[in-house]
Amino acid sequence: MTETPQRNRPDHPGSASGGDDGRGSSLSKRGGGAPAGRGRTTIADGVVEKIAGMAARDVMGVHAMGSGISRTFGAVRDRVPGGGKSVTRGVKAEVGESQAALDLEIVVEYGVAISDVAGEVRENVIAAVERMTGLEVVEVNIAVSDVKLPDEDDDEDESESRVQ
Numbered sequence: 001m002t003e004t005p006q007r008n009r010p011d012h013p014g015s016a017s018g019g020d021d022g023r024g025s026s027l028s029k030r031g032g033g034a035p036a037g038r039g040r041t042t043i044a045d046g047v048v049e050k051i052a053g054m055a056a057r058d059v060m061g062v063h064a065m066g067s068g069i070s071r072t073f074g075a076v077r078d079r080v081p082g083g084g085k086s087v088t089r090g091v092k093a094e095v096g097e098s099q100a101a102l103d104l105e106i107v108v109e110y111g112v113a114i115s116d117v118a119g120e121v122r123e124n125v126i127a128a129v130e131r132m133t134g135l136e137v138v139e140v141n142i143a144v145s146d147v148k149l150p151d152e153d154d155d156e157d158e159s160e161s162r163v164q
Contacts, residue, residue, distance in 0.1 A: 043133050045095050049088040052102050052140075055128035056091070059120045061112035063148035065090030066105050100135045107146040118142045 056062055066089040090105040102125060108117050126137045 042097075043095055043135065045093045046088065048093040048095050048100050048102070048129055048133060048135070049091040051129050051132050052093060052104065052125045053087040053089070053091045055124045056104055056106065056121045057087075059117060059124055061109050061117035062106050062121060063109045064107040066107075067145045095135065098136060099138050100129060100133070101139045101141075102129070102137065103141045103143070105143045105145050107148055108144055110147050110149045114144055118144065 053065060056065060092103040094101045104121065104125070106117075106121065108114055121142055122140045125140050129135060129137050
């Protein structure tokens with residue numbers, strides 16, 4: 001019968017129960033190495049999508065996320081009890097072991113410089129995802145699917161009035 005090494009290790013170097021068996025001071029550490037390095041952490045695509053969605057919505061000039069159809073279906077889903085608001089609408093993430101790539105679809109407000117808004121979204125998303133997950137964001141592709149004109153009703157408002 002074999003015993004696990006943990007049972008034979010002394011709790012303190014040089015203690016009477018273990019003594020010095022010539023294997024050095026590595027016996028004083030349990031498990032070997034720093035606790036943060038023991039095991040693996042995986043982050044789901046949906047987690048990165050939520051972080052990116054929140055970060056993109058924080059940028060001035062972003063009216064909504066997703067295409068017209070996804071916003072319409074999302075507005076209907078939001079009205080269903082327990083459906084909840086989808087933070088991931090308009091965000092697609094591909095997450096590897098240490099890197100992530102993101103595709104975002106946004107609707108911008110009329111009058112803003114689209115390239116400036118896209119740049120700010122990209123910076124905000126990269127900063128948030130890298131800070132919160134530790135993943136390296138290798139690319140953030142942004143598709144501007146619409147411009148919200150001042151006199152247009154929101155698709156979400158129209159959908160909500162049809163559902164009621």
